[in-house]
Amino acid sequence: MIKKIIFYLYAHLIGLIKIFSFQKKNIEVKIKKPIHVKINNDDVKLHKRLFDFYKKLKLDEINTPDLVKPSSMWQKHINNDYKFLVESYKKEDLDNFSFFLSNFGNWNNYLGIEHNNLLQRYSKNFLLKSFLKNEIFLKYFKIWKDFGYSKNDLNKIATPEHGNQLGAYLDGNFVTIGSFFNQIISNILYQHIKEIERPIICDLGGGYGKLGYFLTKGFKKSCFIDFDIPEVLVLAAYYLLKTYPKKTCLLFGEKKFEKKDLDNFDLIFMPPIEIKKMEENSVNLFVNKNSLGEMRGETAKFYIEKINFCSKIFFHMNHNRIRNNFENNEKSLISSEYPISKEKFDLIFDYPDLSHFIYTGRYDANNDIFMNLFKIKSKS
Secondary structure: OHHHHHHHHHHHHHHHHHHOOOOOOOOOEEEOOOOOOOOOHHHHHHHHHHHHHHHHHHHHHOOOOHHHOOOHHHHHHHHHHOHHHHHHHHOOOHHHHHHHHHHHHHOOOOOOOOOHHHHHHHOOOHHHHHHHHHHHHHHHHHHHHOOOOOHHHHHHOOOOOOOOOOOEEEOOEEEOOOHHHHHHHHHHHHHHHOOOOOOEEEEEOOOOOHHHHHHHOOOOOOEEEEEOOHHHHHHHHHHHHHHOOOOOEEEOOOOOOOOOHHHHOOEEEEOHHHHHHOOOOOEOEEEEEOHHHHOOHHHHHHHHHHHHHHEOEEEEEEEOOOOOEOHHHOEOOOHHHOOOOOOOEEEEEEEEOHHHHOOOOOOOOOOOEEEEEEEEOOOO
8 A cells, every 4th residue: 555655646746747857759649538438339239249148158157167266356356346247147238238348448447457447547637647648658668669669660559449448549559558568479479370371379368358459460360269257258259359340250159169160260259168178289379468376276277287288389477476365275376386288398488577567667576477488399
């Protein structure tokens, strides 16, 4: 709490200094206003399809094995912050469901998938708005350029606004806080699969599909499979279906998930237990950002064992030292405890995630998220 208060006061001070600094900027930054949007009547058919999808996920959830159920931390998160969405299911209220999909990026509750609350607070105060423009978006932009990009490459991080995402317009290109490093990460991973004509890419706990968007945009053809809990999976399905309306898509419950679906569909959205159906070495790239460290230890082990079996490349970014503590004395694993097969994979890199240092501008031991890439050993 003390750190948050200090940072809040610091943000006001820096915001004030930046207003009077007269520092020349070679890029225009406009913060998007945090207002709710109306339901688009053109999306009625899509909303109905996704509502049926969500209802099937919730019915199937009743029979979900305890092993793959969310941790107590995430279950509380769903009960509190996703309450509006859950109530729309219980009351068969398609209008409320559609309103949530249309505005989840600007929701009043923190959904754990983007920085919506931070952007809401900081965009309503001229000092904090100055801090947001100069110390968040411009700082990210400068770091992003250090990876070899320029203003002319802004289209590479331009991000769809579906779901009323909050962020900023950089010379007219909309970006969220997460756009910069998701693009950087996706480009790093792209180098390892770019020669594959139609790669199979899986994401476990993929949020609302932000990284999935960047991972797939470089390919004319690909198959992206997202395994996640119902409340988040439906957001990813909405976001990516709006982004790629011409791609073929399979939603859980529309048919039985089978091996041939990897050839027939471009987008596939499944509950996590369906990972059991993935065949050996059938996935060119499997990714996980942060969620393995938010699971109970036995749950994380289950998923990693399945990833060991089905993937050729595995990328994850999770905690190296700090655990999450759950109810009943259960704890998360740290990355060194993940049972990743040393017989099958070589470790390609193990680096700290720079995006978690952006607010302090320096290394912060409390932000111990590290990026790890494992690649199947080459046959000699």
